Amino acid sequence: MLYLYYILSVVISLVVGFIIGLPVEIDVNSFKGNLFFPTVFVALGLTAVIDILFNLNLVFTLLVGIFSPLFSKYVDLIFPGVSYGG
Amino acid sequence: MEVSWVELIKLLISTGVCWTNFVLIDTYFGLPRKPGVLGAEVIGKTLEKMGGDLNGGYFMGNIVCSPDASAGTLMAAIFYYLLGFKGGLIATLLVYIGNRLCNDPGYAGTFGTFSATVIIHLLSGFIEPRYFIGGMIMAIFTIQGLYHVGASKVLGYIGRKLGMI
Amino acid sequence: MDAVLLLIGVISFVVGLRVFLTKNRVQRLLYLCCLNFAISALIALYIKSPMGGVVAAAYFIGSTLSSNAIAHTIGKVQRLEGRGEW
Amino acid sequence: MKVGESGNVELLPLVSIFCIVIGCIGVILNTHYLDKIIMLEFLTGGLIGLIVSFYYLDVAILTSIVEPVSTVILLLGSLKYIYIKRSRRRYSSKLPVLGK
Numbered sequence: 001m002l003y004l005y006y007i008l009s010v011v012i013s014l015v016v017g018f019i020i021g022l023p024v025e026i027d028v029n030s031f032k033g034n035l036f037f038p039t040v041f042v043a044l045g046l047t048a049v050i051d052i053l054f055n056l057n058l059v060f061t062l063l064v065g066i067f068s069p070l071f072s073k074y075v076d077l078i079f080p081g082v083s084y085g086g
Numbered sequence: 087m088e089v090s091w092v093e094l095i096k097l098l099i100s101t102g103v104c105w106t107n108f109v110l111i112d113t114y115f116g117l118p119r120k121p122g123v124l125g126a127e128v129i130g131k132t133l134e135k136m137g138g139d140l141n142g143g144y145f146m147g148n149i150v151c152s153p154d155a156s157a158g159t160l161m162a163a164i165f166y167y168l169l170g171f172k173g174g175l176i177a178t179l180l181v182y183i184g185n186r187l188c189n190d191p192g193y194a195g196t197f198g199t200f201s202a203t204v205i206i207h208l209l210s211g212f213i214e215p216r217y218f219i220g221g222m223i224m225a226i227f228t229i230q231g232l233y234h235v236g237a238s239k240v241l242g243y244i245g246r247k248l249g250m251i
Numbered sequence: 252m253d254a255v256l257l258l259i260g261v262i263s264f265v266v267g268l269r270v271f272l273t274k275n276r277v278q279r280l281l282y283l284c285c286l287n288f289a290i291s292a293l294i295a296l297y298i299k300s301p302m303g304g305v306v307a308a309a310y311f312i313g314s315t316l317s318s319n320a321i322a323h324t325i326g327k328v329q330r331l332e333g334r335g336e337w
Numbered sequence: 338m339k340v341g342e343s344g345n346v347e348l349l350p351l352v353s354i355f356c357i358v359i360g361c362i363g364v365i366l367n368t369h370y371l372d373k374i375i376m377l378e379f380l381t382g383g384l385i386g387l388i389v390s391f392y393y394l395d396v397a398i399l400t401s402i403v404e405p406v407s408t409v410i411l412l413l414g415s416l417k418y419i420y421i422k423r424s425r426r427r428y429s430s431k432l433p434v435l436g437k
Binding site: 124127150161173177180184188227231 | 253257258262265266278280281282284288289292295299303307308311316319321323326327329
């Protein structure tokens with residue numbers, strides 16, 4: 001029964017990410033996030049953290065589902081790739 | 087103290103599972119193809135000068151210079167031993183942040199941690215999670231600690247066999 | 252002390268002696284990476300609580316960062332002096 | 338099979354003290370600066386293990402976060418020293434040489 005919240009947070013994050021306009025195709029060598037790669041794992045990890053610290057309910061699930069696509073959209077500004085300058 | 091044969095067999099099985107997991111995922115996401123940072127290039131060139139293989143040297147240098155699927159497998163085993171299946175998901179998030187701190191896109195570490203968590207969860211009826219910690223240490227010892235030239239030749243052969251170079 | 256602890260202890264003693272005895276600077280870095288894995292696993296097996304996992308993850312990421320810095324400096328020095336003496 | 342008749346011996350303090358002692362001897366005996374920094378890393382791993390084995394977990398987390406920063410500062414200083422030495426050797430006829 002508890003695993004339903006995990007599935008719900010992933011589905012909400014995918015829908016919000018599709019509305020925001022994240023790119024769909026996966027490029028392994030680039031530092032930008034796309035629709036699937038950091039979004040799904042960030043949503044699962046944050047849901048597990050909240051599950052251990054507090055209890056899960058619909059409000060926390062909705063917050064995680066809104067936060068993780070935004071993190072995935074601006075991930076190359078938060079953790080930029082460094083070029084060592086030759 | 088007594089060491090039974092059942093424990094040794096469990097350790098050997100977990101060693102094989104961890105070795106296969108991280109070598110296959112790291113090879114698939116292109117660690118032996120190119121050096122990500124300057125340090126990996128130095129390690130590969132030095133191992134080639136000592137008589138090893140260049141692409142296997144790049145593989146070993148990338149393991150040293152950033153937490154890839156090897157570190158992901160160890161972190162998944164530790165967090166599954168301490169917290170259960172939710173701990174594996176937290177380990178995925180931590181390994182992703184550590185990958186981005188070390189100037190890496192982060193695909194290999196994240197997928198390695200997630201697949202290791204799923205495999206440990208599927209096998210947890212037969213083998214307890216603490217055996218996977220010892221198995222991962224044994225697997226990393228056969229690559230980084232035993233005989234470097236031979237290990238680089240084996241890794242280069244696997245990468246060339248899978249067509250990823 | 253069971254088989255897992257005995258295995259990790261023997262491996263860490265062997266690798267520690269090999270760090271001290273090897274002359275090549277690059278091979279020392281590889282042995283040091285294996286020792287970091289072993290100490291991180293020992294920390295998690297010694298403290299059987301979720302805080303031990305956090306300590307193990309923080310130690311492992313920190314030691315990987317410093318290994319990365321040392322390898323990068325070896326490359327810079329090798330490129331600067333123009334000859335390989337190791 | 339029998340391995341040994343040891344009682345409840347904890348393994349983490351043994352490994353940590355071994356790392357600290359061997360690291361101290363190595364820092365003294367090696368002469369190149371990169372070797373000294375590598376052995377210093379070896380010593381610091383043992384130090385964090387010894388802190389953890391007495392259950393000071395917050396001190397261990399803080400030490401393992403701050404320790405790469407000090408290593409990076411040491412390495413930047415050594416690189417700067419090499420740059421200065423090399424540029425002074427190339428232009429030594431035009432620049433005033435302070436040493437020697």
